[in-house]
Amino acid sequence: xxxxxxxxxxxxxxxxxxxxxxxxxxxxxxxxxxxxxxxxxxxxxxxxxxxxxxxxxxxxxxxxxxxxxxxxxxxxxxxxxxxxxxxxxxxxxxxxxxxxxxxxxxxxxxxxxxxxxxxxxxxxxxxxxxxxxxxxxxxxxxxxxxxxxxxxxxxxxxxxxxxxxxxxxxxxxxxxxxxxxxxxxxxxxxxxxxxxxxxxxxxxxxxxxxxxxxxx
Ligand SMILES: [Zn+2]
Numbered sequence: 001x002x003x004x005x006x007x008x009x010x011x012x013x014x015x016x017x018x019x020x021x022x023x024x025x026x027x028x029x030x031x032x033x034x035x036x037x038x039x040x041x042x043x044x045x046x047x048x049x050x051x052x053x054x055x056x057x058x059x060x061x062x063x064x065x066x067x068x069x070x071x072x073x074x075x076x077x078x079x080x081x082x083x084x085x086x087x088x089x090x091x092x093x094x095x096x097x098x099x100x101x102x103x104x105x106x107x108x109x110x111x112x113x114x115x116x117x118x119x120x121x122x123x124x125x126x127x128x129x130x131x132x133x134x135x136x137x138x139x140x141x142x143x144x145x146x147x148x149x150x151x152x153x154x155x156x157x158x159x160x161x162x163x164x165x166x167x168x169x170x171x172x173x174x175x176x177x178x179x180x181x182x183x184x185x186x187x188x189x190x191x192x193x194x195x196x197x198x199x200x201x202x203x204x205x206x207x208x209x210x211x212x213x214x215x216x
Contacts, residue, residue: 056196060189063210067136067183068145069112072215073103074182077111088155088167089115092174095203101211102182113151113181115174120156129159130173132180145183145214153177165199175203184210 058064078089092115093104104113120126132153140147155173165173176198184207187194192206 056186056188058188060187060192061206061209062213063179063187063192063194063207064185065145065183065210065214066185067134067148068142068214069102069148069183070140070142072101073105074113075107075109075111076104076113076115077107079114079116082117084167085117085155085157085170088117088171088174089178091171092178095175096178096182096211099203099208099211101208101215112148113153113178115153115178115181117155117157119158124158124162127159127163128156129163129165130155130177132177134181134183143214143216148183151181153181169199172198172200172202179203179207179211182211183214 056064076093078086080086080089093106096102097104120128122128130153132151134151135149136146137149138146153174155170155177160170160173172193175193179194184194186196187206187210189195189206191201191204192198193201193203194207194210195201
């Protein structure tokens, strides 16, 4: 999926991809790594191009997807250390579970999805406020979607601080990144948590519709 990545992110992926992924147990399958970033924004007027070049296609009423997990029951682990970010991720998980389309279950063992926060490795002046790395099998599909092998989402603490994100806004970013970790892509419309530069928007109808469509 190199055509979905641009500029500095390519370099970043090359550096991080090797560190982020354990080898999935499905030894014969080829694993492809992908990354989706969320642009941090100050105001509605400051939107630039998407940091990840992620393509937003289709109708605003249905958030598109490129991937999904094999099962609707998906395990996750929060590796954030602070109670603040544990709470941010817990809220994000709860919102997606409310869709009924997937069942996210906490595990202390090896998880499908890892949720975390860190300072941005792209430098303090970068405006990417969240990122999700995911990998998928290039020889498996369901409903026309690639089947995911692993995903790891981050909220970038220093960028969220610099742009004065509230806890609710950080939770929206967490929901966006978890949406990528569930296989969703960017929505063309702002009334979706999967708008590429989401800040004010939580999971909305188009996102629930998109997830239900993926996991039908
Ligand atoms: Zn995104």
